[in-house]
Amino acid sequence: MPYNRTEENQDQYANATFGPPPIADPDDPFRVVNSHLEKMELGKSSSSCKLSFVTRLNRHAALQEFWCASYEEACVYQNLAGHRDVINFKEQLTRVDFVNKKGKATYTKVDAHVLLKDAKEVLFSVKYDEKSQRTSYIAEIAHIAGQCSRQIADRFNLGSRYAFHPIFRKCAAEIHSARRGWDPEADRIVLEVANDLGRPATFGELVERSSLRGRGQRAAIRLIGDGDIKKDHLDPFAVGTLCEVAA
Structure with missing residues (x-):
């Protein structure tokens, strides 16, 4: 079903980690809503922002800024934004605690936390294509996902931009371009x-x-x-x- 801005629709996401994206101001539709992150310095460490990706998540939404640690992340975010079932997502929002294979308690911050139109939530770990297909890394992510509570998310996905079909990627880029207008x-x-x-x-x-x-x-x-x-x-x-x- 398409996303419609109604009170009933808002109630659908009342128990979600976060809700639909902010609505654009018709008098200032090109104002950008800044990322929720506060990483002020670019490229200084692996956890810092290296580039900014700005898009609308639907034609009514405000332009939103997403901070990306890599070009790969920006590409995946564009593909997520172009999927008709995605209503919103946040970057580097969600911490997942887990015990690693050496028995040490640790955690990871997941690259993207996605909210779907059916109110389900998906975590998406982004890695470049070669690493995302590496058997050892798939096993590592599966180990973490197995310890991720359903209260945090319904699914835990792993992939690069190439996890999306080439035609889908091209369409997502065109959707991104068209939505930047008003x-x-x-x-x-x-x-x-x-x-x-x-x-x-x-x-x-x-x-x-x-x-x-x-x-x-x-x-x-x-x-x-x-x-x-x-x-x-x-x-x-x-x-x-x-x-x-x-x-």
């Missing part, structure tokens, strides 16, 4: 076109019937990114891609 009127028109058709239509038909050209294309991408209009995850934003209004 055009509620175009969004409304394209969604009305999709609803008025009352049937599946191609991406190209939605844009053509909106009579908005480039604005219509960007609006259609935003609506698909938010899940209000659906396409297959592995279909590109192409003229012939079949789309339909979400139930």
Whole structure:
């Protein structure tokens, strides 16, 4: 289901670690909400921010800043933000305590804590592709995940940007680009076109019937990114891609 801003919807996330992203101010839609992190110096240690990633998590949301320790993290965050089932995520938020294989009590801070539209929560550990596929490291993460309480998260995932299909990664980049803009009127028109058709239509038909050209294309991408209009995850934003209004 698409994310709708209602009191009932907010109640759905009352027991979550955190809720939906902040809503943009229509009078200042390009104001950036800073990261919750307070790492003021860049690149000084492995725990410091090396780059800043700024995006909207849906077309209504404020621009949010996420601090990343690597380019790999920024790519994964972009892919997470572009998934229609992701409502919000926080970077370096959640501590997981565990006992390592030598019997020592220790902890790790997980790279991303993801909130899904069904209110489930997922932890995502980001590593470059070679390490994320290394058997010994998979076993290490499995050992930690096995000690992670369901009160913290429902799942614990591991991967690099390449854990996402190439077409999905390209679509996520296009969603990121389209959401950085702000055009509620175009969004409304394209969604009305999709609803008025009352049937599946191609991406190209939605844009053509909106009579908005480039604005219509960007609006259609935003609506698909938010899940209000659906396409297959592995279909590109192409003229012939079949789309339909979400139930």
